[in-house]
Amino acid sequence: MVCKNCTGMLVLWAFSNGKCEKCGVDVVTSHIPCDKVCDSCSEQYEICKQCGEEKEDESATKLRIERYFNKLRGLLCCNTDEAEAAESGCYLFDESILETEKQYFIDCMYNNLSPYKALLFLTLDK
Numbered sequence: 089m090v091c092k093n094c095t096g097m098l099v100l101w102a103f104s105n106g107k108c109e110k111c112g113v114d115v116v117t118s119h120i121p122c123d124k125v126c127d128s129c130s131e132q133y134e135i136c137k138q139c140g141e142e143k144e145d146e147s148a149t150k151l152r153i154e155r156y157f158n159k160l161r162g163l164l165c166c167n168t169d170e171a172e173a174a175e176s177g178c179y180l181f182d183e184s185i186l187e188t189e190k191q192y193f194i195d196c197m198y199n200n201l202s203p204y205k206a207l208l209f210l211t212l213d214k
């Protein structure tokens with residue numbers, strides 16, 4: 089893969105060779121500067137083969153956030169009565185919390201906090 093910065097980057101069309109920064113294999117490219125990592129490492133680590141930068145592409149990020157929020161929604165009990173909610177141990181937040189605290193949840197996701205913990209800390213916070 090090639091990141092946004094490198095797409096359309098001006099290169100010299102000539103063969104050049106170097107070594108993959110990840111696995112040390114010889115890399116031959118048809119342009120200068122030479123790619124920093126080989127094709128298979130680029131795919132495996134999801135890094136740009138040209139500059140070696142890690143780039144999570146936008147659609148992957150969006151999907152990750154969507155999944156996280158779906159899990160959060162599953163932990164909310166807006167449709168259950170209080171007794172039932174207390175029993176199953178879920179949270180009595182309204183779904184609007186996902187909108188008002190959106191940035192907080194996204195931060196939690198990036199810090200690898202589970203949706204359950206994210207809501208737990210939010211409860212302790214209030």
Ligand SMILES: [Zn+2]
Pocket residue numbers: 108109110111112113125126127128129130
């Ligand atoms: Zn490699």
Ligand SMILES: [Zn+2]
Pocket residue numbers: 090091092093094095136137138139140141
């Ligand atoms: Zn790049």
